[in-house]
Amino acid sequence: MTLTFKVLSGEAITDALDDLARLRIAVFAEWPYLYDGDMDYERKYVATYRDAEEAILVAATDGDRIVGVATGTPMEDHADDFAAPFAATGIPLTEIFYCAESVLLPEYRGQGAGHAFFDAREAKARALGRKYAAFCGVMRPADHPDRPEGYRPLDAFWTKRGYRKLDGVVARFRWKDHRDTEQTEKPLQFWMREL
Numbered sequence: 001m002t003l004t005f006k007v008l009s010g011e012a013i014t015d016a017l018d019d020l021a022r023l024r025i026a027v028f029a030e031w032p033y034l035y036d037g038d039m040d041y042e043r044k045y046v047a048t049y050r051d052a053e054e055a056i057l058v059a060a061t062d063g064d065r066i067v068g069v070a071t072g073t074p075m076e077d078h079a080d081d082f083a084a085p086f087a088a089t090g091i092p093l094t095e096i097f098y099c100a101e102s103v104l105l106p107e108y109r110g111q112g113a114g115h116a117f118f119d120a121r122e123a124k125a126r127a128l129g130r131k132y133a134a135f136c137g138v139m140r141p142a143d144h145p146d147r148p149e150g151y152r153p154l155d156a157f158w159t160k161r162g163y164r165k166l167d168g169v170v171a172r173f174r175w176k177d178h179r180d181t182e183q184t185e186k187p188l189q190f191w192m193r194e195l
Contacts, residue, residue, distance in 0.1 A: 003067070003108060005116045007124075008057040016059055017046045019066040020101070027103035031148050032140045034177040052077045054128055058120040060104060060113050068104030070117030072097055072124060075134065085169045085190060091132065096192070097125030099135040114154075118161055126195050133195055135163075136171050136188040162193040 008016055021042035028035035049055040052073045060068030075082060075096035086093060099121045104113050118133075125133045137154070140147065169190040174183040 003060050003062060003111050003113060003116075005113075005120065006059045006061060007120050008059055009055065013055060013057045014050050016057055016066060016069065017043070017050060019059070020046045020049070020057065020069045020071070020103075023066070023069055023103040023105070024101060026105065029178065030106075031146060031151060032138050032144075032153075033175075034146055036176045036178045036180070048077070049073065054124075056121060056124045058117050060108065060116070062108065067108050068102075068113050068117075070102040070121060071100040072121040072133075073100065074098070074128065074130070081173075082171055085171050089166065089169060095131040097121065097128065097130040097133050097195075099133055102135075114157060115161075122195060131195060132192050133163075134166075134190055134192040136190045139170070139187045139189050158191055163191040164193065166190045166192050 021039055024042055024046070025035070025037040025039070027033075028037060049057055049071055055073045055077070056071065058070040059066045060070075075086075075093040075098045078098055079093055082098070083093060086096070099118065102114065102117050122133050166189075169192075171188045171190065172185050173188060174185050176183045
């Protein structure tokens with residue numbers, strides 16, 4: 001299983017959107033997201049990357065098969081969702097590049113995809129003249145009944161890459177967890193680094 005990485009933009013993103021949708025459903029079904037997704041919603045959501053002029057999609061491939069994807073766009077493409085959490089920072093959204101999804105099938109982890117995903121998105125951010133790169137991750141209680149035994153959060157990896165938690169900068173999104181009948185709100189902690 002040898003991974004190769006391709007940076008896609010423009011029309012090439014369109015060809016990878018169904019793979020991104022499937023990977024989001026599969027990977028985000030795991031802890032800590034526990035997301036109960038469906039293709040109809042996902043196809044609508046991932047179309048935003050096709051429509052965003054400065055979006056990037058980094059595909060991790062095994063041969064011709066896409067087994068992982070990372071995405072990113074200028075933060076103002078997500079202004080409606082993220083303007084409020086960032087308002088207190090005093091940092092204009094136009095200075096931030098948003099590193100959105102990083103999804104990779106479990107059997108391909110530990111081969112450097114995390115670094116490749118961040119390297120490509122941070123390079124895109126610099127090329128666009130952005131001062132910061134940011135992402136967010138779901139916050140779950142330590143005693144959550146679905147937390148796997150021995151789970152290791154990615155905090156140490158993110159910290160080594162220069163990211164720091166932004167105190168009080170928390171987005172809130174709704175989705176349906178597995179076994180739930182309705183969507184519930186989840187907090188997502190923002191992390192950011194200067195480029």
